[in-house]
Amino acid sequence: MKKIIITNRRYFQSFGPTRYMMNIKPMLEADNIEVIPFSVKRSNNFNTKYEKYFVNAPYGEDILYFNNAKINALQKLKIFSNCIYSFEAKSKITQLLKETKPDLVYLLTIVNDISPSVIDACKKLNIPVVMRLSDYFMICGNYHMMNNNQLCNLCGKNPLNCIKNRCVKNSFFPSLTRSLSIIIHNMLKIYDYIDAFICPCTFMKNALVNAGYPEKKIFKLNSFISSEDYKACYDNKNYVLYFGRLSPEKGVIYLIEAKKYITEKIPLYIVGDSNNHDYVNSLHNKIKNLKLQDITFLGRKQGDELKSIIAGSKFTIIPSICPDNSPMSALESMACAKPVIASRIGGLPEQIIDNETGFLIPEKSPKILAEKIEYLWKNNNLIKKMGLSARKHIEKNFSPDNHYKELIKIFSNCIKKHKEK
Numbered sequence: 001m002k003k004i005i006i007t008n009r010r011y012f013q014s015f016g017p018t019r020y021m022m023n024i025k026p027m028l029e030a031d032n033i034e035v036i037p038f039s040v041k042r043s044n045n046f047n048t049k050y051e052k053y054f055v056n057a058p059y060g061e062d063i064l065y066f067n068n069a070k071i072n073a074l075q076k077l078k079i080f081s082n083c084i085y086s087f088e089a090k091s092k093i094t095q096l097l098k099e100t101k102p103d104l105v106y107l108l109t110i111v112n113d114i115s116p117s118v119i120d121a122c123k124k125l126n127i128p129v130v131m132r133l134s135d136y137f138m139i140c141g142n143y144h145m146m147n148n149n150q151l152c153n154l155c156g157k158n159p160l161n162c163i164k165n166r167c168v169k170n171s172f173f174p175s176l177t178r179s180l181s182i183i184i185h186n187m188l189k190i191y192d193y194i195d196a197f198i199c200p201c202t203f204m205k206n207a208l209v210n211a212g213y214p215e216k217k218i219f220k221l222n223s224f225i226s227s228e229d230y231k232a233c234y235d236n237k238n239y240v241l242y243f244g245r246l247s248p249e250k251g252v253i254y255l256i257e258a259k260k261y262i263t264e265k266i267p268l269y270i271v272g273d274s275n276n277h278d279y280v281n282s283l284h285n286k287i288k289n290l291k292l293q294d295i296t297f298l299g300r301k302q303g304d305e306l307k308s309i310i311a312g313s314k315f316t317i318i319p320s321i322c323p324d325n326s327p328m329s330a331l332e333s334m335a336c337a338k339p340v341i342a343s344r345i346g347g348l349p350e351q352i353i354d355n356e357t358g359f360l361i362p363e364k365s366p367k368i369l370a371e372k373i374e375y376l377w378k379n380n381n382l383i384k385k386m387g388l389s390a391r392k393h394i395e396k397n398f399s400p401d402n403h404y405k406e407l408i409k410i411f412s413n414c415i416k417k418h419k420e421k
Helices: 017-030 073-084 087-100 117-124 161-165 172-188 202-210 252-259 277-290 303-312 328-335 366-377 380-397 400-420
Strands: 003-007 034-038 104-107 129-132 196-199 218-220 240-243 268-271 295-299 316-318 340-343 358-361
Touching: 003 017, 003 087, 017 034, 017 400, 034 087, 073 172, 087 117, 104 117, 104 400, 117 129, 129 400, 161 172, 196 202, 196 400, 202 218, 240 303, 252 268, 252 277, 252 366, 268 303, 303 328, 316 328, 328 340, 328 380, 340 366, 358 366, 366 380
Parallel strands: 003 034, 003 104, 104 129, 129 196, 196 218, 240 268, 240 316, 268 295, 316 340, 340 358
Antiparallel strands: none
């Protein structure tokens, strides 16, 4: 294996799949594999000589979100159609494939800005494709397997449920677009060409199998984190921490509600941002209405500044109400030797060992969450003990070497099978 193309809708500093891409890229390059990016043109992209092949940004190179775009009805129609199937993306990646002749294409996030049309381009040129899934876009209209803040798998059975329930932004047209995307992609059997799907947790793997995808093609492979990049810190500055996206499925509202049941003075820091301003306002209103103290919003943080905030906390909290597949916030916390209190949902029970590296609780349970927060806050010896276990758990089960070895094995098998066809 000499060359691979990694496809992701963002090629600048961001969360989730982009962070994964920028972590796996140097590992591949250290193994003498050339990594060629395929993405969307953005003003803040990392520099690359391959940017000329990138897809044009749907709302302009400086605008990330549809809500911030000022576009007319014709432009909206074009954007919606490209979300379903982008002929531009197919044409651009075809040029890149012919120019670079990669051994394999590794798909990360392609939904909306790029679309699965790139899979057809690979199929036409007989190039193996592996896709890593970071959400449930193939079987759920709003990506989170949620409907009205309840766990839902209806779209896996009938994607029209997304329109019926207005699952995307509580709006008809975005929900219609996502429903049509799933329906059309299923009709085209576009995902049949993919050689392997990589899921960061068993919950996601089972969700795909239950939706009808072949189990033999689906591989559960843990996310990874380099513990060497995070200093284990057994001291703290007397606060607890939530860090991540501020959106309904992350359950921050239940963390705020938990504060009203806590009798101890426990400062809570909330790190993160959102493009959902109404939701952020609802969090502030909840705090005001409950007359809560000691809750501080720090905004978005990253890099060494974020690491320092994590290291300074007593422990962290992940109150998700959606089946998060493998949140990096859990791995980063444990790499810093911090216990984690998290919802028992999705992939979180595969990351956190209950009563050993933290606590797992039912989602949407502010009273139980409050009890665990108070209990752990008062037990510094337990915090240190759990922190030691958390750090060891990360080093043993979520190391870059473990991930890379399994990933290369999957890549090599897919290339081999393609050559045998």
